[in-house]
Amino acid sequence: MKINKDTKFLIVGLGLIGGSYAKALKKQGYRVEAIARRKETIDYALENGIIDAGSTEVSERTVGGADVIVFALYPKVFLDWIDEHQDLIKSGAMITDVTGVKSCIVYDVQKKLRPDVEFIAAHPMAGREVYGVENSDEKIFHGANYIVVPTEKNTPEAIEECKKLGEILGFSRVSTLSPEAHDEMIGFVSQLTHCIAVSLMTCSDNKNLVNYTGDSFRDLTRIARINDAMWSELFMMNKDALLREMDKFIGEFNELRQMLADGDVEGMREKMRISTERRAWFDKK
Amino acid sequence: MKINKDTKFLIVGLGLIGGSYAKALKKQGYRVEAIARRKETIDYALENGIIDAGSTEVSERTVGGADVIVFALYPKVFLDWIDEHQDLIKSGAMITDVTGVKSCIVYDVQKKLRPDVEFIAAHPMAGREVYGVENSDEKIFHGANYIVVPTEKNTPEAIEECKKLGEILGFSRVSTLSPEAHDEMIGFVSQLTHCIAVSLMTCSDNKNLVNYTGDSFRDLTRIARINDAMWSELFMMNKDALLREMDKFIGEFNELRQMLADGDVEGMREKMRISTERRAWFDKK
Numbered sequence: 001m002k003i004n005k006d007t008k009f010l011i012v013g014l015g016l017i018g019g020s021y022a023k024a025l026k027k028q029g030y031r032v033e034a035i036a037r038r039k040e041t042i043d044y045a046l047e048n049g050i051i052d053a054g055s056t057e058v059s060e061r062t063v064g065g066a067d068v069i070v071f072a073l074y075p076k077v078f079l080d081w082i083d084e085h086q087d088l089i090k091s092g093a094m095i096t097d098v099t100g101v102k103s104c105i106v107y108d109v110q111k112k113l114r115p116d117v118e119f120i121a122a123h124p125m126a127g128r129e130v131y132g133v134e135n136s137d138e139k140i141f142h143g144a145n146y147i148v149v150p151t152e153k154n155t156p157e158a159i160e161e162c163k164k165l166g167e168i169l170g171f172s173r174v175s176t177l178s179p180e181a182h183d184e185m186i187g188f189v190s191q192l193t194h195c196i197a198v199s200l201m202t203c204s205d206n207k208n209l210v211n212y213t214g215d216s217f218r219d220l221t222r223i224a225r226i227n228d229a230m231w232s233e234l235f236m237m238n239k240d241a242l243l244r245e246m247d248k249f250i251g252e253f254n255e256l257r258q259m260l261a262d263g264d265v266e267g268m269r270e271k272m273r274i275s276t277e278r279r280a281w282f283d284k285k
Numbered sequence: 286m287k288i289n290k291d292t293k294f295l296i297v298g299l300g301l302i303g304g305s306y307a308k309a310l311k312k313q314g315y316r317v318e319a320i321a322r323r324k325e326t327i328d329y330a331l332e333n334g335i336i337d338a339g340s341t342e343v344s345e346r347t348v349g350g351a352d353v354i355v356f357a358l359y360p361k362v363f364l365d366w367i368d369e370h371q372d373l374i375k376s377g378a379m380i381t382d383v384t385g386v387k388s389c390i391v392y393d394v395q396k397k398l399r400p401d402v403e404f405i406a407a408h409p410m411a412g413r414e415v416y417g418v419e420n421s422d423e424k425i426f427h428g429a430n431y432i433v434v435p436t437e438k439n440t441p442e443a444i445e446e447c448k449k450l451g452e453i454l455g456f457s458r459v460s461t462l463s464p465e466a467h468d469e470m471i472g473f474v475s476q477l478t479h480c481i482a483v484s485l486m487t488c489s490d491n492k493n494l495v496n497y498t499g500d501s502f503r504d505l506t507r508i509a510r511i512n513d514a515m516w517s518e519l520f521m522m523n524k525d526a527l528l529r530e531m532d533k534f535i536g537e538f539n540e541l542r543q544m545l546a547d548g549d550v551e552g553m554r555e556k557m558r559i560s561t562e563r564r565a566w567f568d569k570k
Binding site for chain 2: 125126127144145147173175177185186188189190192193194195196197198199200201202203204205207209210211212213214216217218219220221222223224225226227228229231232233235236239242243245246247248249250252253254255256257260261263265268269270271272273274275276278279280281282
C-alpha cells in the first residue's frame with residue numbers, strides 16, 4: 001500500500017480527532033468516508049463537507065473500499081471492532097490508529113489481525129478541551145507531534161507510509177518510538193501533567209479564587225477540563241508507567257517542600273535554576 | 286493625597302514591573318521619575334521615553350518631589366529602603382508597593398513609617414518570564430488583577446486612591462483583600478503552581494522529550510522559568526501558608542495515585558468530573 005492521490009481513507013469514529021483527520025485529508029484532495037455511532041454526526045459531517053460519504057453501519061461497502069483505515073476510537077472499542085469486523089477489510093489495506101497509549105493495544109491488535117492487513121500504530125499528539133466533530137479543526141495538527149509506533153511485525157514500507165500520513169495531515173514533527181518508549185514518554189509529558197492539573201483543581205472549592213487568578217493557575221489547570229471516560233481508561237492502560245512517573249514527581253515535590261520547611265533557600269534556588277535552564281529547552285522554535 | 290493630573294509619581298526599582306508601571310502612567314499623561322540601581326537602566330528608560338527623569342541616587346530632590354511612590358523592589362530591599370530613606374519622603378505622600386506577599390511586609394512597613402506618610406499595599410498580579418525594564422510592557426496589566434491590601438491602619442481615602450491607581454494602570458479587576466486572605470490565596474494560585482512547575486521540570490533531564498512535547502507539558506512548565514532569588518524569598522516570606530497549600534495538593538495527588546494503583550476507575554472519574562466542573566469557573570469571560 002502506497003498513499004497516492006487515489007487512496008481512499010475511512011475514518012472510524014468521527015469525534016474531535018477523527019473529524020480533524022477528515023478535514024485535513026479532504027483539504028489535501030483525498031476521498032474520505034467515515035463510520036460514526038450517531039446519525040447526527042454523519043449528517044453534520046456531510047452537510048459541512050467534512051466527509052464524502054458516511055454511515056452509522058459497519059458494512060462491506062464502506063469498509064471494503066478503503067485503502068487506509070484510521071481508527072479514532074476509545075482503546076477498548078477499537079479492540080472490539082477488530083474482533084467483530086476485520087473480515088470486511090480489503091486485503092492489502094493499511095490500518096492505523098490515534099490511541100494515546102500503545103503497549104497494551106498494538107501487540108494485541110497485531111496478533112488478532114489477518115496477515116494480509118497491516119496495522120501500524122500512530123499517536124497524533126494534538127487535542128482540545130472540547131469534543132465532537134463540531135469542534136474538529138485540522139489546525140490543531142500544526143506545530144504538533146505525530147509519532148509512529150512500529151513493532152518488529154511492521155514492514156519498513158508501512159512505517160514510511162504512516163510517516164507520510166503524518167506529513168499529509170500537517171503535523172510539524174513526525175518521528176518514531178517503540179511502544180514502550182512511547183508509553184514512558186506519554187506517562188510523563190501527558191498523563192502526569194493531567195494528574196497534576198486534576199489534583200490542583202480538586203484542592204479547593206473556593207469559587208471566589210476566580211477573582212484573583214492570574215495566568216499561572218489558568219495555564220496549569222487548562223487540561224483539568226478532561227474527558228473522564230477516556231482519560232481514566234488511558235491511565236489504566238498505562239498504569240505501571242504512569243505510577244512510576246507520579247512517584248518521581250511526588251519525590252521532587254516533597255524534596256522542595258522539605259527545603260521550604262527547613263528554610264534551605266540555597267536548595268530551593270538550585271532547583272529553580274535547574275528548572276529554568278531545562279525549561280529553555282522546551283521553548284517553541 | 287488625591288491623584289489628579291498633576292500628581293508626580295516616583296518608581297523605585299525599574300525592572301519589569303516598575304518599568305510597566307512607568308509606561309502605563311506616562312501613557313496616561315502623568316509625570317514619572319524613577320530610581321534604579323544601574324545607570325544603564327535609567328539611561329535606557331530615558332532614551333525610550335519611559336520616564337521623565339531618573340537617578341541611581343536616592344536624593345531629596347528625587348524622593349521629596351513625589352506625591353505617590355511605588356516600590357517595585359524585592360521585599361527585603363524595600364524594608365531596608367524605608368529604614369534608610371523615609372525621611373526624604375514628602376509629608377502627605379502616599380506610598381505603595383508591588384510585593385507578592387503581604388503579611389510579613391505590610392505591618393512592618395506601617396510600623397516603621399512616619400505618621401504623616403501612608404503606606405497602602407497593593408499586588409499587581411501580572412508578570413512575564415523575562416526581566417528588566419527592556420521587557421516592560423503596560424499591556425501585561427490588561428486582563429489582570431490588581432489587589433489592594435489594606436490594614437486597620439489605612440484610611441478609606443488611601444484605599445480609594447490605591448484602587449484608582451489600579452484602574453489608571455489598566456488592570457481589568459481591582460479588588461481588596463486582607464493581608465492574611467491575600468497570602469493564603471497567593472499561596473494557592475501562584476506559589477503552589479510555581480512549586481508544581483519547578484518540580485515537574487526537575488523530574489527528568491531527558492532533553493529528548495522536547496521532540497514529543499505537546500502543549501500540556503509546555504503550559505504546566507511555562508512558569509518553571511523562574512527568578513530564583515525573588516521566588517525563594519517570596520516562598521520563605523509566605524512559608525506557613527505555602528506549606529499548608531503544598532500539603533493539600535500532595536493529599537489530593539496521592540489520593541489520585543492510590544485510585545490508579547487500586548484500579549478504582551470510578552474514583553478517578555469522579556475526581557476528573559469535579560475538576561472539569563470547577564475549571565469551567567475559571568474560563569476567561
